[in-house]
Amino acid sequence: MPVKTLRDKIVVITGAASGIGRAAALAFAKRGAHIVAADLNAGALEPLGRGVTALGVRFRPFTVDVADEKAMKEFSAAVTADGAVPDVLINNAGIGYMGAFLDSDLAHWRRVLAVNVMGVVHGCYFFVPGMIAAGGPRHVLNVASAAGNFPVPSLAAYSTSKAGVKSFSEVLRMELRDTEVSVTTVCPGIIDTPIVSFSGTNAAPTVSAERVAKLQAYYKTKGCSPDVVAEDMVRASLDGRDMLLTGPSAKFGYYLTRLSPRLTRAATIRIAQESGYL
Ligand SMILES: NC(=O)c1ccc[n+]([C@@H]2O[C@H](COP(=O)([O-])OP(=O)(O)OC[C@H]3O[C@@H](n4cnc5c(N)ncnc54)[C@H](O)[C@@H]3O)[C@@H](O)[C@H]2O)c1
Known part of the structure; x- marks a missing residue:
């Protein structure tokens, strides 16, 4: 069930140090919510903490790898130890990898699936039981991607991981139907964030x-600010919609897939060539 207000509510956000997660922390804090922020990048959580507390709400930073089951279990235990149960849980942490399937190693598949799929699974597995037990309307936002609706060339592992998040979220939504916890699948389109800084182990040779x-120039000119996604996530936590299509090309692509897979494929290839993915 969506929350009725965000004032004095507890919002847990993974991947909060950058991009969409950071913007979400500030957007929810502006509505009076207290923020629990998790990220691998502890250094970047510090300035976020100053920004959040300046809005008059509490901020608790945690250095956590969402792919690590034990770390996520401990994170959940630490957050809830003093009775704080998330009113809103945002499983946002994610990584990208760019490269044609046959040009790429297999190690990145394991890494992308571990962070993007298992990170979301861990968040739900360790927080949702407490959210159900605490009672009252509570909401989960699982961040997938438009690429989970229409897969993109050079993003095989990423697109697969996001389709997995979408599928998992649908199952969770059905299984939680008799509880007060609702689930939104968030599918952002082209959002201008550091996730497209592909290099090193995040790109094929x-x-x-x-x-x-x-590609980065394309995201700068055709993409939108992560603030757009954050504001839409605030709205989704209050209206409890199943699917949030947000940012450029998210809606267009989603409805095109329903109209014609062939047209969708042609459009995706054209956009991939124009942007640099192909
Ligand atoms: N930017 C886009 O165009 C776009 C589009 C669709 C979906 N998304 C999704 O939105 C989410 C946020 O991405 P973003 O664009 O803000 O990227 P970003 O790189 O700006 O932020 C991702 C954050 O997640 C953190 N992170 C990465 N791996 C982690 C791990 N194992 N444990 C904990 N934290 C980890 C990073 O340190 C970073 O702070 C991701 O799930 C991404 O796939 C982004």
Whole structure:
């Protein structure tokens, strides 16, 4: 069930140090919610903490790898130890990898699935039972991607992981139907964040720096600010919608897939060529 107000509610956000997670922390804090922020990047949580507390709410930072089952169990236990149960849980942490399937190693598949799928699974597994037991309307936002609706060339593992989040969230929604906990699948489109800084282990050796620069320029010009997603996530936590399609090309792509898979494929290839994914 969606929450009725965000004032004095507890919002847990993973991947809160950057991009969409950071914007979400500030957007929910502006509505009076207290923020529990988890990220691998402890350093970047510090300035976020100053921004959040300046809005007059509490901030608790945690350094956590969402892919690590034990760490996520401990994180949940630490958050709830003093009776604080999330009113809103945002499983947002995620990573990208760019490269053609056959040009890429297999190690990145394990990493992308571990963070993007198991990170969301861990968040739900360790927090949702407490949310149900505490009673009252509570809401989960699982961050998938438009790429989970229409997969993108050069993003095989990423697209697969996001389709997994979408599918998992649908199952969870059905299984929680008799509880007060509702679930939104968040599918952002093109959002201008550091996630497209593909290099090192996040890109195949055949991906040139020029292609990455082209892609980043594309996200800057065609993408939107993560604040747009954050504001839409605030609305979704209050109206409890099943699916949030937010940012450029998210809605267009979703409805095109329903109209014609063939047209969707042609449009996706064209956009991938224009942006630098192909
Ligand atoms: N930017 C986009 O265009 C876009 C589009 C669709 C979906 N998304 C999704 O939105 C979410 C946020 O992405 P973003 O664009 O804000 O990226 P980002 O890189 O700006 O932020 C991701 C954050 O997650 C953290 N993180 C990464 N791995 C982690 C781990 N194992 N444990 C804990 N924290 C970890 C990073 O340190 C970073 O702070 C991701 O799930 C991403 O897949 C982004």
